[in-house]
Amino acid sequence: MNRIKCIIVDDEPLAILLLESYVEKVSFLELVFSTENPIDALDYIQKNECDLVFLDIQMPELTGINLMRILGDKQKYILTTAYSEYALEGYEYNIIDYLLKPISFERFYKSILKAQERFEMSKNSENSYFYVKASGQQHRVNFEDILFVESIKDYVNIKTSEQEYIVLDTLKSMEKQLPESSFVRIHKSFIINLNQIQNFDIKKVNLVDNKEIPIGDMYKHNFLIKIKKQSQ
The missing domain is CATH 3.40.50.2300 (Response regulator)
Structure with a gap:
């Protein structure tokens, strides 16, 4: 550790x-x-x-x-x-x-x-959920339901298949809380769930909800490594 x-x-x-x-x-x-x-x-x-x-x-x-x-x-x-x-x-x-x-x-x-x-x-990537505080309440969020996490100034938007949660947090902090095996940061403002990818090219990722997210140059190499590991 x-x-x-x-x-x-x-x-x-x-x-x-x-x-x-x-x-x-x-x-x-x-x-x-x-x-x-x-x-x-x-x-x-x-x-x-x-x-x-x-x-x-x-x-x-x-x-x-x-x-x-x-x-x-x-x-x-x-x-x-x-x-x-x-x-x-x-x-x-x-x-x-x-x-x-x-x-x-x-x-x-x-x-x-x-x-x-x-x-x-x-x-531990075996954990299936975590809790986030939004709108004055603690919400249980299943990792598998998360599509992406977006940085918005001093907050992050956790977008799931059903709803979104605006949380006072940073993207760096979120990286620590999400399972490394299925989440990766691909842009200064975005972390995505690898299991929610529909297709991608060298410039962008399309998620299953048709959300298009850009791939930052400095994150491209790590993203491709994660994709390769997941497919093995």
Whole structure:
């Protein structure tokens, strides 16, 4: 499995140092950013790739709960706080675990194993569906029903055979969530389902719903490799 890219957000410097020391001990974790300022964390996450956030809930200016509300389901979270009463409030978001301070390494490691399992499950091509948040609700979307995913500024449009879902997410994030065996990015703005292709040439792909999608030059080689593997 690829290393899990994580960041630490906590207004207590000593808490950050402790978590940094724990992260260094785990081979499948990669710390890419840490900060005492939740505004800086928000800015970083919106501009960079990140899988997991160690997030303190009680912070000035912007609480951990408010940060999750802004970011939506883009990342997964492990909440860290000294206040147990915040636990239930946090679980309505994409939470993997809840760590109550002071945090021991043993408890931290158990939490990380949960995270590893969750990421492996999302990568597993045998999974037949995932959930997306659109219009204030969680929707179950079967992978086999997806025709394509299109980037629209800060959102993506997940188009299925029956409907579409406008989700606050990025195409890069969607690539991680979709099975690699049947999905491929063929343009800066499009990911397609290989099983929904009707025909194609060197410039475009026609899907079964007659949707025509261009093939970007930088994605052409990888697309052809995926097509070849699928036909073997």
